[in-house]
Amino acid sequence: MDSVLTSIGLPVALGIIMFGLGLSLTPGDFSRIAKHPKAVVVALLCQIVALPALCLALVLLFRLPPVLAVGMMLLAASPGGTTANLYSHLFRGDVALNISLTAINSVLAVVTLPLITNLAIGYFLPGNDELGLQLAKTVEVFVIVLIPVALGMLVRWWRSGFADRMDKPVRIASVVILVIVIAGAIVANRELLLENAGRLAGITITFCLLSLTVGYLVPRLLRVNRTQAVASSFEIGIHNATLAIVIAQTVIGSVEMSLPAAVYGVLMFFIALAFGFLIRERGRAETDAAAIAVPTMRGAAQPPGG
Template structure:
């Protein structure tokens, strides 16, 4: 099944991003480029604020060093495709979400090695060099994000009537694809003899604290920066839903330390639902009476 998943995961992500592209127009991205404040602040939140919060939680909880490293690792990763889906489901600024995901997927090549070196120096007895391939990262982002979104934009431009009929059912179809793939991943882990997530309930609290705290920090600090309500909860979603698959890959294939990927597995197991609920509450109850802002 593992070989099957190696092909299914990127294909599924590409299909999801194509569906998201069907809901975008060129004017959505023009808005991001003309008013880049939200993108820049969102990247600041992901690249600076999130790792700082990750280090704070790692220090605050009495965890084994391997799990402290795991907290920092998930905090250092960019937002994943699921953040684009949640933003799409809640009618947030999808172009902003996609742009943040794409830009940060490149910037992590520089930031993750630095953050992990610092984490190893603080929590581990020795440091471990982390090397990410810029070419491989560029290829992955190109094939699973940029090209599918571009094809979706083109399809909407040339077949707007047909695409508009698809947009409503896609809000349910796209998450359904993601949940199906996630179920296959869980079944594969069970076949490999991995323990149930419930056996690590004591690690769920710091992971949940990371998820909730970064979302509220992102929401309120972006508000202080003058970003509008849709931008605020979009940034909160992007900060709350990290690319758990990337964290698992780094832990198992790059850093190669047993147990390091556990926090990422736990985080990926609940963060979609917790982020969706929190972002929905932010959208519905935390934007009333807000003055109109541009950002």
């Protein structure tokens, strides 16, 4: 059962998820960087540079065993997914920006994911060359990540009406599949998971919270508007756990390396939901403060006796 799940079930599940992502994309989603360059560049720098550095610091702080440490770095290198788009829509983020970021991140991940994973393996597991993502395995990553997305985009171009009708069902199916994949990974590896549950829960919760916070606060500090910051937060804070699990188990061949993504995949739903309500309340407070400030400024601007 475990072998069937790993060799067939996981790649098929990820393929459906990535195909569903492709159904929602158009070439214009890749060109949107020209319309919102600041928001896109800030979010990508947070995703590609800040998060791996943050994850490395957490791995060292929590003193994870080497294989689990590499699993965390693999998770950090994984792009966002359709779940980020759903959360962004729920909490009034710029969903169009989310779609663009997911599209661009998925392409960049073909390079950044193997690079970060290989650096992590070299640092934490020196001498284990068989675990690395060399050229042949990098090609596998390319096939797993981009081919289903490209097929989905082709279907949208060929039958846009069908793609629109299928968008919502495939999104719902993607979330259901994500839950099933993570549950399957946990059940199949429950003994390993129980041995490391405490340390993995602590680091994955911390990583998810910090990712969401960095994704929101850094754009805001750099004067990116609030709806784009919300989109950035969920894109950066919600990683494609299914991709990390598939890469770990089927491409690299390490079940233990997939455990951080499996634990993260369960907890991030609740953490992201709580974070969404938090930033929504913060947004309301900012709006109220601005509404109070405008009449006050107008009153102060009037001349005495005016």
